[in-house]
Amino acid sequence: MSVHKRMNFETKQAIKNALISQIEEVGFERVTVKGLALVANINRGTFYLHYTDKFAVMEDIQQELLHSLRERVKNIRLVDATHAIQAGQLYQPFVEVIQYIKEQATFFRVLLGEQGNPAFSMGVRNLFSEQILRNLIVIQADKLDMEFCKYLCAFISSAVLGVIQEWLVNGDEHLSVEKLAMIHFRLLKFLGEMWSY
Incomplete structure (x- = not known):
């Protein structure tokens, strides 16, 4: 990376860090x-060389986070994840998703919190939901009830996002990435076992 590009970056x-800090302090x-x-x-002139206003900064942050998250989420395969859950093992692609969220915890905590942007929360949920749907189509394309699928995707993606928000917003970041992944799997396994009675 050239010196000029590095300075711009x-x-x-x-x-971006300033925006997150200011949102936490005074609200967007x-x-x-x-x-x-x-x-x-x-100085303000330097700001305007990079962004038109605070909304452009917010959009840039959100798009960057969603893009990087999507790159990790797309590696999740429900069949493999199910086998991992049944074996009581960690599923590495899911661990990588949580690891990325932990690395960017300040951004995710603010944007998914009360001072954040509901559109970002919806974007994360939709990202999870789309991947779940893609996986369901691969697994059961011939017997897919699309109406049921839509609600199943909404249920699972909201549950996953809810656990992540609990982890971030309530300051549970001391929990390791592996521990949080295992909590997700234990929750899913618990629900699966509960419904099988």
Whole structure:
């Protein structure tokens, strides 16, 4: 990476970090470009070289997080995950998803929290839901009840997102990635066993 590109990247990262910090402190509605520039330790002119306003910064953060999350979520295969659950083992692609969320915990915590953006929360849920649906189509394409599938995807994706939000928003980040993955699997296994009675 050239010096110029690295400087651009670092400046944009400082602006993104400043936005998250300001959202936590004053809420998105009260964030100003002046405040962002101050926290990012740049002048307003430099801010405008990279973004038009705070909404553009928010959009950039969300798109970057969703893109990186999608790259990890697409590796999840329900059949393999089910075998892992039944064997009481960790499923590595899911662990990688949680690891990424932990690495970006501050961003996810703020954007999925009360001060965050409901559209981002919906974007994460839809991302999980789309992958679940793709997996269901592969597994049971010939006997798929699309109406049931739609609600099943909504149920599972909301449950997964709910556990992640609980982990982030309530400061449970001390739980290891592996422990959180195992909690997800224990929940799914518990529900499966409960319904089989």
